[in-house]
Amino acid sequence: MPQRLHDIVGRLYRPPADGIRQVFALSRADAERLPALPSIAIISVTAPERPPANISGFAHMLRLRFADVDFLKPDLSARAKEKLPHAFTAEQGSAIRGFVEALPDEISSVVVHCEGGYSRSSAITLALHKLYGRTRIRESMMASENQVDLEIAFRKLHELALADGDLGYEYWYRVAELLKRAAVMESEIEALSQELEKCPIEVGMLPVTTTRQEGGMAAKQVSKKKYLKILNKRLRSEPSASPSAAFVFYPLGAKAKHATGIAASEQRSKRELEIMAIIQHKASSEFVVTEEKAA
Structure with a gap:
């Protein structure tokens, strides 16, 4: 078992003592290897062209199918535009909210998975954290460290949170842009520091x-x-x-x-x-x- 998945399973067996739910973003392959604990709820996201994930034994599971496409981006490639008919929808956002809000108190962990564990699952995880403040987001357990993936996550987050009077797409778009700029700037400073040392x-x-x-x-x-x-x-x-x-x-x-x-x-x-x-x-x-x- 990979170390990252091993760490997550350990946290699933030992949920936080403060009662705050923890949320993990995983890949499809990792989610299919999870133990069927009664304290876990699953949000399973698969690509439209892929079969359902091989996950069973969980009393609380929501299955969704939508493409990994940044549908709010104005200059999509031709290949990305082909995925738009299968993009994330407001109805799916409502389904996620309804599913989470109906979970019984004994559910201490929510696992969200998509195909790779980078974009769609991370987006939903971030959205749950924003919508339900006290939901504990295990950032260290999220597979993505790519700012582009986080930008997609923030944009999808807007769709989920819109009904609660969210700050709006433009706000989250600016946040994502700043994240990318900060990451680039940090790498530039590091490169300059290395040159300076020489x-x-x-x-x-x-x-x-x-x-x-x-x-x-x-x-x-x-x-x-x-x-x-x-x-x-x-x-x-x-x-x-x-x-x-x-x-x-x-x-x-x-x-x-x-x-x-x-x-x-x-x-x-x-x-x-x-x-x-x-x-x-x-x-x-x-x-x-x-x-x-x-x-």
């Missing part, structure tokens, strides 16, 4: 930190690796801070009282300064979504 320190230039000692200030040399680690941490925790503010750079042989961060920065390579400026800009970017009720 930049040579200019001759006659070493990073140092200052410490207060008896009789004045003392300069302590640090490795570039440590400098980068502290710099990135500082930029993420204090986005408005200047990169050079994390350390004071002293040219070798210069008196501490005469050295300045600006003078030292001028000795650094052009590319290194450029990378540091880009990282600072990206790390200080703000993501804001205005919560406006749908018209």
